[in-house]
Amino acid sequence: MVNFEYLVPTKIVFGKETEKEAGRLIKEFGGHKALIHWGGDYVRDTGLLARVEEGLAAEGIEYVEMDGVVPNPRLSLVKQGVELCKKEGVDFILAIGGGSAIDSSKAIAYGLANDFDLEDLFLGKVSTTKIAKIGAISTLAGTGSETSNSTVINIDTMGEKMLKRSYNHECARPLFAIMNPELTYSLPPFQTAAPGADIMMHTMERYFTTEQHVELSDELAEGLMRTVKTFVPEALANPKSYPARANLLLAGAKSHDGLTGLGRVGDFACHAIEHEIGAMFDVAHGAGLTAIWSSWAKYVIDVDPERFAQFAVNVWGVQNNFHDAKETGLRGIDAWDEWCHSINLPTSLHELGIDPTDEQIHEMAQGAVDARGGDHAGAFMELHVEDIENLLKNAR
Template structure:
């Protein structure tokens, strides 16, 4: 078990009606004027925005609104948000939504607190530990951005080519996260399934490790995976199931705050590859991940077939062939594919609806490695450009 530091300072307010407490929490954390940031009609049409406005007014918090966030949030909107915050003397950013709205809000908060080009931050040319105050109201269970240290942004401000890049720092964990499962009831099936798969992947990226002696972390991770495996189909079948929605919302937060990776080094090669797919083809993040995971898994299983066998048995209930861990592990990968199909998620690029050329695959492979700042992506198996090319070709 490797040394680790684990601190999640985000205050979670969980349950029915908690969105009405946003103003009180902003005031508690020293905010005076907030930027309320979101995307889509849901926030307005359901009355959620009105309730948030009232809560801020009752707490004596003034505010300005900025909508327009889209999946795979754009840096161009972030920059507009930074300028609006400066013009309006905003000192607190309140995100309403899923990972896109929260990540866009984090990027705005970085821009408000620092004097550099945000492109340079997400391209790794500068770093910072300064960020404006942030809070989040979650309306989607999946990305875990409401408790994570990560922000992922599409850089669309540098010409025709869009780059999808992340910046991770502990300062980016929101001060509070408001999580009312009822706010997720009206999500379309696709927006339940794709983020549900993302929850699984956030844990699986940490689970597949060559680090030994992490039994407690394994138990936490496997329990979370089994829960999400059950609750995504339940939420799809019964969209207003409070039990399913509550478990998914909490699992999303815990899957990406570091808990399921304590004591080991995560992999995140699939995230690096998906970021390139998402930037090039503008696909849903969770669906992009499911489209490549089994190809990645089959490519790297030889590194530690026993690890994949454990995943197959403890998460998917596969019968263990003690004499052939490779065979057991491959049945676990097959079980994953079957689960993805059962919730409407793709397991290859064709099912995702994209058909990259060899030239595009080469470009994505090079981008995945470049984004990691070295000569490879991943840790379970260090993947070089040619490895990622093979994985992407196998996923077509």
């Protein structure tokens, strides 16, 4: 088990009607004027925005609003948000939505607190420990951005080519996360399934490690994955199941706050690769991850077949072949594929609806490595450009 530090300062306010507490919480954390930031008609049409506005007004919190967030949030909109905040004297950013709205809000908060070009932050040319105050109201169980230190943005301000890049720092953890499972009842099936897979992937990216003696972290991760495995299908079958929605919402938050990775080094090669797929083809993040994971798994399984066997047995209930760990592990990968198909998610690039050329595959492989700032992506197995090209070709 490696040394680690673990601090999650985000205050989780969980349960029914908790969105009405936004004004109280902003006031508690010293905010005076907020930017309410979201994307899509849902926030307004369901009355959620009105309830939030009423809560802010009741506490004397002034606010301005900005719609327009799209999946794979854009830096161009972020810059508009920064200018609006400066013009209006905003000192608190309130995100309403899933990972896209929260990440867009985090990026605005970085821009408000610093005077560098945001492109430089996400391209790794500058760093910062400063960010404006931010809180989140989650309307989707998936990305975990409401408790994570990560911010992922599509850079669309540098010409025709889109770059999807992240910046990670502890300062980006929201001060509070309001989580009302009822706000997720009306999600379309795809917006339940794909983010559900993202919860799994945030956990799996930490779970697949070569670090030894991480038994407690394994138990936490396996329990979380079994929970998601059970409740994504339940939420799809019964969209207004409060237990299913509540468990998924909490799992999303805990999957990406670092808890399941304590004492080990995460891999995150699949995230690096999917960011390139998402930037090039603008696909949903969770679906992009499921389209490549089994190809990654089969490519790296020989590094530690016993780890894959443990995953197969403890998460998917596969019968353990004690004489052949790899065979057990491969059946676990098959079980993952079956689960993805059962919730209508792809397990190949073809099923994802894309057919990249060899040239595009090379570009994505190179981008995945470049984004990590070295000569490889991943930690479970170091994947160089040629490795990523091979597994993307296998994922076709």
